[in-house]
Amino acid sequence: MTRKQRRLTLIGLAGLVLASAVGLILFALSDGIAFFATPSEVASNPPPPERRLRLGGLVEAGSVVKDGTEVRFAVTDGKAAIPVHYTGMLPDLFREGQGVVAEGKVDGAGLFQADTILAKHDETYMPKEVVEALKKSGEWRPEAAAEGPAPETVTR
């Protein structure tokens, strides 16, 4: 093999690896990501059932119904409330009237089937996405939030 051929082999190999990496990324980006949405957005513009969403807002007071490991509650931003269904253990800091992010899909009946629940990690913290959802709907009260440690995730 000449020097030139060796170099071409090397460049070809590098190009191949790079191209497959780019291909994989593009393929995964169309499928492996979740979009953030507020309850108002979901209510006014229901997403297709295969789209993964992160729904952020407050746990509506009085909406939590626990039945063994099954939980139903509503996530609200003050304008609209979306019913959520989740099976599994809730984060330690999941409470009514507090910030929450639910990840999952909206099913045919308009029920949000969550497979992951994120709750705030201490008394004062609110997930960034929830803050913005509340700001959007005009329900934001700055005194209710402060800096703090991060959200806690629970996956089923």
Added chain:
Amino acid sequence: MIVELGHYALVLALALSIAGAILPLYGALTGDRRLMAVAPSASLIVLVFVAFSFGALTHAYLVSDFSVRNVVENSHSLKPLIFKISGVWGNHEGSMLLWVLILALFGGLVALFGNNLPLKLKALVLAVQSAIGTAFLAFILATSNPFLRLDPAPAQGRDLNPVLQDIGLAIHPPLLYLGYVGCSISFAFAIAALIDGRIDAAWARWVRPWTLAAWVFLTLGITMGSYWAYYELGWGGWWFWDPVENASFMPWLAATALLHSAIVMEKRDALKIWTVLLAILTFSLSLLGTFLVRSGVLTSVHAFASDPARGVFILVILCLFIGGSFSLFALRAGTLAQGGLFAPISREGALVLNNLLLTAACATVLTGTLYPLALEALTGEKISVGAPFFDMTFGPLMVPLMIAVPFGPLLAWKRGDLYAAAQRLFAAFVLVLATIVVGLALAGTSKALAVLGLALAVWLITGSLCEMAFRVKLFRAPLAESVRRASGLPRAAFGTTLAHLGLGLTVLGIVASSAWNTELITTMKPGDTVEAGGRSLTLDGFLPVSGGTYSGTAARFTVREGGTVVATLAPEKRLYSVQNMPTTESAIRTFGLSQLYVSLGDIKPDGATVVRVYWKTLVTLIWIGAVVMALGGALSLSDRRLRVGAPKPARRGAAVPAE
């Protein structure tokens, strides 16, 4: 008073770092040997000052000095001693101080033990280290000063975040920082080589032990963090592709690549420019990791607080160092001489393939981590990139790499024989085929993917053993001959085998624990029994627990295997009173290499509780494998070739006397 002295020492360290960055650099550029000689002493004195400063902060924590704001915010007089100490770095300000302490420590080590380095190279390396130190000391003093006082001083502190009050978290950050910051040394060597305009095999021989040491610490740090998340967060996962985990994983991938390309450079004098580029990349990714974690652009357990001023400051540091080093690379890389030639099928070729796949995998992780940030900045649309993305991108790139791993060490330098290498791996081929056949017969085609995963793990494990067996002529020569050969092999050879074996063990653990696990989430009352992993768990009852700043309830489970009691488990639900924060403490019992894992949900007044029970087959291998990898690295580090010191490079023209 001690606090003020610590503060003052930090200011002095900053002033000295500035001097230690500028004077030796100027000296190296003008050939002034007196100015170059400033570098080692400046580095050592900076180390003394930073160490004193860190000691002063630790002292404030130990005596619970609540006139210091940082202590108030993160400590409590009733906290156990170990967590008072770990509280020093369990917060933003303290952890940045630890970062700088480790940076100064590495600088000091080069100053002390780098006597066989040419004066100019040593001065340049230390100047770059001092420049990094300057940036981070300025950052601490300007935006994150841990020595600020509070007046009036409160009587009690606010306690450390309870999930951080854990022995795993006491060790995790220092290990990880030793790894992160250790990468700064190879970065400094790379910059020094670019400024100096020369680079040779001896350079690689200096860089390799530093990279190896950093890699070992990074491996252990990531492993520790993963195990911590597994047992402390109470939901049984060990890797979440969380941006902050990725922030530590990317430098690890780059450092692994650097480790391998430095071998090529050391042995064959090839891949010089690429090695320098990788050294810059690795540290750039460490800096990026620091930025992602510290700036608060990401929310995670690690983002202690988000302050825009800090984010902007670190972003400036980031642009300065990454931009600066890449510009220097672009300007000077062409002046570095090209090295030896090699055929595509050769040890060098295999290492190039390793580098290509590792950097491509690293790029996919980088994309997945930064894409949501970029998208939000550009379009305002918010997305989250989770595990599915990384499974689809990172996984497929790792598979060819792992298939290639056993071949690499069996190929000869310059020109290898793939067929001969395959012959030497014959035993591994047979075992892989046996795994696939037996696995499919027992587990059925529904688990085909998992069986292939197992086969990959078997391939890695037996492949690395085959390579060692070939080297010592096991079974092909009398045993005494094999032992003699083994004792004659350099430790680095065993290091390679061990590290590749560890990778195989980790893969085995990942595949087995995700394909053959039992997961139950159910409501239990005292007296109820559930089955998991061939064992039965009975909830006996609840008892109160308390300690330090928490109180809570423990549930007692009896584990029976065929009627006999084999273990009791006591997962807890705690409430940390100071921060009014509930936490879940899981209970884990190891059987062989597998684990039974129990954690609690809310306990209702009638005694019913939601219980999460996992049986995870061979799960401990995930971390054992990583520790074996780190052991391999450490063994390689103790190799005589690296310990005794590199030979002096060939001198050019007027010889530069060594120190």
